[in-house]
Amino acid sequence: MPERRLMLLAALLTAASAFFLFWGLKGPVGFILELRATKLAALLVVGVALGTSTVVFQTITGNRILTPAIMGFDALFLLMQTVLVFLLGGIGYATLPGGAKFLLETLVMMGAAMLLFALLMGRGRQDMHRMLLVGVIFGVLFRSLTAFLQRIIDPSEFAVVQGAMFASFGAVDPLQLAIAGAVTVLALAVLWRIAGELDVVALGRNAAIGLGLPFDRLVLGLLALVAALVSVSTALVGPITFLGLLVAALAHGIMRTHRHAFLLPAAGMLAALVLVAGQSLFERVLRMQSTLSVIVEFLGGLFFLYLVLRGRIR
Amino acid sequence: MISIRNVSHRIGQSQILRDVSADIPDAGITALIGPNGAGKSTLLNLVARLLTLQTGRIEIDGQDIARTSSRDLALKLAIVAQQLGVASRLRVRDLVGFGRWPHHRGRPGPEDEATVAEAIASFDLGALQHRFLDELSGGQQQRAFVAMGFAQGTDWLLLDEPLNNLDMFHARALMARVHALSRPEAPRPRRVVMVVHEINYAAAWADHIIALKDGAVAACGAPTEVLTNPVLSALFGMEIRVEELHGRPLILHHI
Amino acid sequence: MRLSYLLTATALLVLSLLSVLVGAADFRLQDVTADPDALRLLLTSRLPRTFAALLTGASMAVAGVIMQLLVRNRFVEPGTTGTTEAAMLGLLCVTLLAPGAPILLKMIASAMAALVGMAGFLLLLRRLPPAQPLLVPLVGLIYSGIIGAGATFIAYQADLLQYLGVWMSGEFSGVLAGRYELLWLAGALALVAYVAADQFTIAGLGRATSVSLGLNHAQIVVLGLVTVSLVTALVVVTVGMVPFVGLVVPNIVARTMGDNLRASLPVVAGLGGGLVLAADLFGRVIRYPYEVPAGTVFGVMGAAVFLWLLLGRPARA
Structure with a gap:
């Protein structure tokens, strides 16, 4: 029963969140709670955004081993930071208004995703793998350009950019968090409304068009949503590649249904659960600071290999 | 002559060939026919050492392929x-x-x-x-x-579904070409073994036919012996009418 | 064909001459006979640097074309299939376990790791549906991402992240006589590949055709694996990876000359060496007197060319 499993997940997530908030509470309680609540909110937003966007992306591409993170969004994000530093200098970059910058970043990333897709659709090729590969290589191009620019800018200003290279849940700007939360909620609302259409999209382009769905238009919109979700999480905490892959596979495995009305919340909650529980473990129990993202990346990668070797790549 | 003795082959859980024994004679074209999954291509690939022999023995003109180097076989x-x-x-x-x-x-x-x-x-x-x-x-x-x-x-030329992808003009041209090359009066007659899907090409051009079903030899012999109503009907599990045209069988399987 | 050889040779000569003349220190060719300092600069820095770039480019391009024939896919090279990352991982491990090990030992450890990484990729490939050629580079990129994540994880724990950076972006500014000679080994491997050119071409036609022609297909695959992983390890250990050389160069050459390695391999090697040298030269002058690594320059150029290849090809490629 998918409903029961969803309830269970929700209960687990609530418990993990409570643990994260209240475990080992000492000193100025109010201050610490506020700090932890901000962090928790960031973890939840990022988790939900990554989990749902990966499921949607896999549905669009008809493939269970891909994640939107390989499409080079994270690289574009880093390139934008570098270009901003390059143009404005380190001080100019640091004094940019946070909210506007964040919105701008999100918009540019959505635009890039749509452009990429339109470029390939416009040439009359509905060749999903080609599109993905082009996305990946754009990512490599962006990364190389970033490295190139970093060599050209002043070494002291280079340090500013380097801070954004690794995902960090340490310091999150409340304003950015609020915007990110709003974008995520909006995207989720849209996805929720079209969960039924997503079930049909999963059948593939030919079947979907045969069933009367405006497939190309729908996919374009969905990709924009995916781009929004990915850029929100990247802009908030930096690049995370394999988490989405991990939770999407888990969501499919646990829910054992094709219905996105169940898959999407499951994936979102699973990702949030992994992040909250992982962060609790690292921060409270193991007392390590910023290695969670590295561990998640590594485990997610191993899991991907397992998927391919089991032959579960459809 | 290619002699195939007691050859069985498994891939994973499924038994592709069961104790197949057959001789491919020293002249003309030999066609391997049979329904999908009968093991035709597997048998051909075993003879060509593309697959490793699991049990049984295959000899080409008296040479055991398991004991002959791949390089020498490439000349054969x-x-x-x-x-x-x-x-x-x-x-x-x-x-x-x-x-x-x-x-x-x-x-x-x-x-x-x-x-x-x-x-x-x-x-x-x-x-x-x-x-x-x-x-x-x-x-x-x-x-x-x-x-x-x-x-x-080489003396032997093995073709795995050579007519795939060919339109009717090129399919017939290829068969005619291969047929001419395999005649005794050709300067250097080749012996040809081929897997054929469209059975009428076998009927029109082959000198010898081996029919496989479920990994075993169902029938073998000259086209007039194998391509008959009872044999084909049993082989493909449907009633198949066979006529005669210019002394060769013509199989009306499509109507 | 003659023309391609002639063009390649001329371009290489011009680039080499430029490479000898351009650099941070003042240098004029006519001083060499009179001024011992100029001669020393030529012999210890400018010439080694030129050779290093040429050898790196040539051997990486040859490794790339071998890999493309073995995998039977145009869109792969050591850097996009986990081989480079595995070489780095091996190098990282040996640096951690035996920091004082001689460079040859480090190179061998790195080559072994590269071999395992590439074999792993070939095993992965067997699981992929054959009808989707573009899935191969995608999976390769993810696979190399995973190995890279593993290397980053270990480097992060051991505080060796800056090493990864060095290995990842090929740089020739540190090349001096006595510090690059291992690369000649990579060049020698490229020559060995030329001897076996026919075999690699046949292997590119698939296992069935190879076996039918009496070729020991497994032996060729192993020869290719060993060549590619040794070249990769040698380059990573001495100057660091130059991305996309192995991918872009064979594709450009194949457009006009095809895949018959007996004819095309010299051009592949020449073009690879020339392009890497050009990238190095560009990096030397773009922000003179500071330098941008050739690997970074080639990363930008190579990715752009790859995109052009992807978008410019017919859908059935």
Whole structure:
């Protein structure tokens, strides 16, 4: 029963969140709670955004081993930071208004995703793998350009950019968090409304068009949503590649249904659960600071290999 | 003669061939026929040592293929396997030229050039010989590979569904060509073994037929013996009418 | 064909001459006979640097074309299939376990790791549906991402992240006589590949065709694996990875000359060496007197060319 499993997940997530908030509470309680609540909110937003966007992306591409993170969004994000530093200098970059910058970043990333897709659709090729590969290589191009620019800018200003290279849940700007939360909620609302259409999209382009769905238009919109979700999480905490892959596979495995009305919340909650529980473990129990993202990346990668070797790549 | 004795083959859980014994005679064209999954291609690939023999024994003109080096076998038989998506960017002439490789191992001589030219002319590839393989249609690629197998200059030529991808004009031209090459009056008669899907090509051109079903030999012999109503009806599990045209069977399986 | 050889040779000569003349220190060719300092600069820095770039480019391009024939896919090279990352991982491990090990030992450890990484990729490939050629590079990129994540994880724990950076972006500014000679080994491997050119071409036609021609297919695959992983390890250990050389160069050459390695391999090697040298030269002058690594320059150029290849090809490629 998918409903029961969803309830269970929700209960687990609530418990993990409570643990994260209240475990080992000492000193100025109010201050610490506020700090932890901000962090928790960031973890939840990022988790939900990554989990749902990966499921949607896999549905669009008809493939269970891909994640939107390989499409080079994270690289574009880093390139934008570098270009901003390059143009404005380190001080100019640091004094940019946070909210506007964040919105701008999100918009540019959505635009890039749509452009990429339109470029390939416009040439009359509905060749999903080609599109993905082009996305990946754009990512490599962006990364190389970033490295190139970093060599050209002043070494002291280079340090500013380097801070954004690794995902960090340490310091999150409340304003950015609020915007990110709003974008995520909006995207989720849209996805929720079209969960039924997503079930049909999963059948593939030919079947979907045969069933009367405006497939190309729908996919374009969905990709924009995916781009929004990915850029929100990247802009908030930096690049995370394999988490989405991990939770999407888990969501499919646990829910054992094709219905996105169940898959999407499951994936979102699973990702949030992994992040909250992982962060609790690292921060409270193991007392390590910023290695969670590295561990998640590594485990997610191993899991991907397992998927391919089991032959579960459809 | 190719003699196949007690050959069984499994892939994973499924038994593809069960204790197959058959002789492929020393003349003309032998066609392997049978329904999908009967084990035709597996048997051909075993003879061509593309698959490793699990049990049983296969001899080609008295040579045990399990004890003969792959290099020596390359001078004895050539196989044209089914081509799945050719990725290579070779010119047709270069490809056919590689058929001579077992003979010259990298240093082609004048007689190699002559054989390649003959193969290109013989399979009507003159106009295509300087084109790149990946720019040809599936049927043209198929012809180039058959020409390469021919250029290998072996007594035995094994073809796995050579008519795939060919339109009716080229399919008939290829069969006629292969048939002419396998006649005793040809300058150097080849012995041809082929897996054929469209049974009427076997009926029109083959000298010997081996019918497989469920991994075992269902029937073998001359076309007039094998391609009959009772044999074919049992083989394919449906009633099949067989007429006669110019002394050869004509199978009306499509109506 | 003659023309391609001639063009390649001329371009290489011009680039080499430029490479000898351009650099941070003042240098004029006519001083060499009179001024011992100029001669020393030529022999210890400018010439080694030129050779290093040429050898790196040539051997990486050859490794790339071998890999493309073995995998039977145009869109792979050591850097996009986990081989480079595995070489780095091996190098990282040996640096951690035996920091004082001689460079040859480190190179061997790195080559072994590269071999395992590439074999792993070939095993992965067997699981992929054959009809989807573009899935191969995608999976390769993810696979190399995973190995890279593993290397980053270990480097992060051991505080060796800056090493990864060095290995990842090929740089020739540190090349001096006595510190690059291992690369000649990579060049020698490229020559070995030329001897086996026919075999690699046949292997590119698939296992069935190879076996039919009496070729020991497994032996060729192993030869290719060993060549590619040794070249990769040698380059990573001495100057660091130059991305996309192995991918872009064979593709450009194959467009006009095809895949018959006997004819095309010299051009592949020449173009690879020339392009890497050009990238190095560009990096030397773009922000003179500071330098941008050749690997970074080539990363930008190579990715752009790859995109052009992807978008410019017919759908059935």
